[in-house]
Amino acid sequence: xxxxxxxxxxxNMRTTLSLILSGAGHDVxxxxxGEIACEMIEREQYDLVLTDxxxxxxxxxxxxxxxxxxxxxxxxxxxxxxxxxxTAVEAMRIGAHDFVQxxxxxxxxxxxxxxxxxxxxxxxxxxxxxxxxxxxxxxxxIIGQSAPIRDxxxxxxxxxxxxxTVLITGESGTGKELVARAIHANSRRSDRPFITVNCAALxxxxxxxxxxxxxRGAFTGAVQARKGLFEEANGGTFFFDEIAETPVSFQxxxxxxxxxxxxxxxxxxxxxHVDVRIIAATNRDLKAEIAAKNFRExxxxxxxxxxxxxxxxxxxxxxxxxxxxxxxxxYGARMGRKVRLGEGVMDFLQRYEYPGxxxxxxxxxxxxxxxxxxxxxxxxxxxxxxxxxxxxxxxxSRSLQAAVDRAERAAxxxxxxxxxxxxxxxxxxxGLSSTTLWRKMKRLGIVWP
Numbered sequence: 148x149x150x151x152x153x154x155x156x157x158x159n160m161r162t163t164l165s166l167i168l169s170g171a172g173h174d175v176x177x178x179x180x181g182e183i184a185c186e187m188i189e190r191e192q193y194d195l196v197l198t199d200x201x202x203x204x205x206x207x208x209x210x211x212x213x214x215x216x217x218x219x220x221x222x223x224x225x226x227x228x229x230x231x232x233x234t235a236v237e238a239m240r241i242g243a244h245d246f247v248q249x250x251x252x253x254x255x256x257x258x259x260x261x262x263x264x265x266x267x268x269x270x271x272x273x274x275x276x277x278x279x280x281x282x283x284x285x286x287x288x289i290i291g292q293s294a295p296i297r298d299x300x301x302x303x304x305x306x307x308x309x310x311x312t313v314l315i316t317g318e319s320g321t322g323k324e325l326v327a328r329a330i331h332a333n334s335r336r337s338d339r340p341f342i343t344v345n346c347a348a349l350x351x352x353x354x355x356x357x358x359x360x361x362x363r364g365a366f367t368g369a370v371q372a373r374k375g376l377f378e379e380a381n382g383g384t385f386f387f388d389e390i391a392e393t394p395v396s397f398q399x400x401x402x403x404x405x406x407x408x409x410x411x412x413x414x415x416x417x418x419x420h421v422d423v424r425i426i427a428a429t430n431r432d433l434k435a436e437i438a439a440k441n442f443r444e445x446x447x448x449x450x451x452x453x454x455x456x457x458x459x460x461x462x463x464x465x466x467x468x469x470x471x472x473x474x475x476x477x478y479g480a481r482m483g484r485k486v487r488l489g490e491g492v493m494d495f496l497q498r499y500e501y502p503g504x505x506x507x508x509x510x511x512x513x514x515x516x517x518x519x520x521x522x523x524x525x526x527x528x529x530x531x532x533x534x535x536x537x538x539x540x541x542x543x544s545r546s547l548q549a550a551v552d553r554a555e556r557a558a559x560x561x562x563x564x565x566x567x568x569x570x571x572x573x574x575x576x577x578g579l580s581s582t583t584l585w586r587k588m589k590r591l592g593i594v595w596p
Contacts, residue, residue: 148172149264150191154184154198154210155226164197167253168260181205185213188221194267195260196223200234208238209490215242216493219468220270222263226251233580241494288325290473291466295458299326306453307333312405314450315428317457320506323428324388326455331384336424339383342376347392354397355413359404362414377410381421390427390450391436398443405449425450460501460508467497470505474512486516489523496529507531556591559584563595570595 151173155161158179165175176191178184182205184198196214200207207225214221222244227235235246244263247256286300306313307330315323324343331341349357360375377385387393393401404410405425409418427450436442460467471493479486492515501507511531515524558577566572574584588595 148174149194149260149267150174150176151195151197151260152176152178152184152187152191152193154178154181154196154202154207156180156199156202160199164256167256168197171257173260181207181210184210188214189217192218193221195263196221197226197260198223199226200238201228208234208241211238211241211243212490212494215468216488219472220267222267222270224259224263233582237580237583286329289322289329290470291463292469293463293466295463296466299455299457302453302455303329304333306330308335309453310334310424312424312450312452313426313455314453315426315455315457316433317428317430317455318459318504319430320501320504321457321459322505323430323457324386326457327384327386327426327428330426331386331424334384334424336383340380341384341386342380343386343388344376345388347389351394351397354393355400358401359410360412362412364414372412375410375412377404377421377423378419380423382423384424384426387425387427389429391429391431391433391442395441395443398446402443402446402449405446460504464497467508468493470508471496471512474509475516478513478516482516484516484519484522486519486522486524488515489525492524492526492529495526499531552591555587556593559588559591559593560595563593568595 148171151168153161153164153168153175154177155164156179161177161179165177168175176187176193178187181198181202184196185205187193188196188210193214196210198207198210205213211223211225214223223238223242225235225238225243225246226249227246228249232246232248235243235248238246244266245259247259286303289296289300303326313327313330315326317323327343328341331337344354344357346354356373356375358375358377360373360378363372404421408422409420411418433442433447433451437444437447471488475486475488478484496508496511503510511529512524515529518524518528559573562573562576563570566576570584571581574581577584579587587593
């Protein structure tokens, strides 16, 4: 049976629902307002929240957003009266499990509650198994339960025990090095070195010296012989980050080292055998680089044995709440601060496009933890600099709400103009319900004939 929170400012409805659900064996708490419900959700772990939409103060949408932000595994069902179906559909769009329209029968309520509780139970089991899976396979920093992430974790477990060369592709900030480290941690080489080199940070001469080592006097400044990173990695794993940044002339030498397992220090004729697993990563399209004569085709096929294509964060938005919670805990502990997200912050984080992917999300949360006042992160604390108007940037008067209002007013008025004042068509183009558009127009003082 489930732990359920019933939220309604009408005592009769609240009491009736509590009795019905308790009679079915559930553990039921009651909240007479949205504000009290939000406090209870922070204190207790509920399987299901059943909330009315229309309440004074914090309404059902506010309760829903708070639950999604502070307790992602909690399911929410909203109760709606006639005439507010559009709002209920909007609630489902932002994360509600379902809605039930008043008046409803006990049978209808039981069916919806049973489905929500079943979904929550499965989600909790998946979360528990995911935690055990991560602990077992050292995936602590790979956060997410989306289908692409589950598929990737399964492939890591299968590929890691082999010595297959791995190529990891994806946009900057998607976690390519984390995947490489997870592969190493689950391989037979896990107790041997994991050596990484950023190919974009070194010139060709330095790269060759770093990887292969050099003899004394091999070039100006080589005052003594030095082992290369390939020798340091012997028996372990070598990770080439941004492999596409290497010069074509160097790629031929690298190909021979990978194929033959032999290296030669600069300035020496003697060769050394090395036993190294190769993992390479790039944010470039290697097929396009080959066509442009910037990357050797033979090296590409030598690297592209086991391929991992990491999805951008915008394609796995369902993982954002988990990632945000992970980074809040990480930087809260590091800075000795206990913080939470303020109103609208999670909505903003889930809508943002993240050109810098997970790395950018992490930076935004770290910034928010550092700037939070009174333990609350507000939108202005985490909004990327380029999204702010000049008047809102550091050194000038800042009014985030004013900027948002200006942008919303301009978008609504332009869309209404394009639609000849047809509000339903405008709402559809803007991705809003008609009710939400009407409320925004009223708040912004937009009068349209």
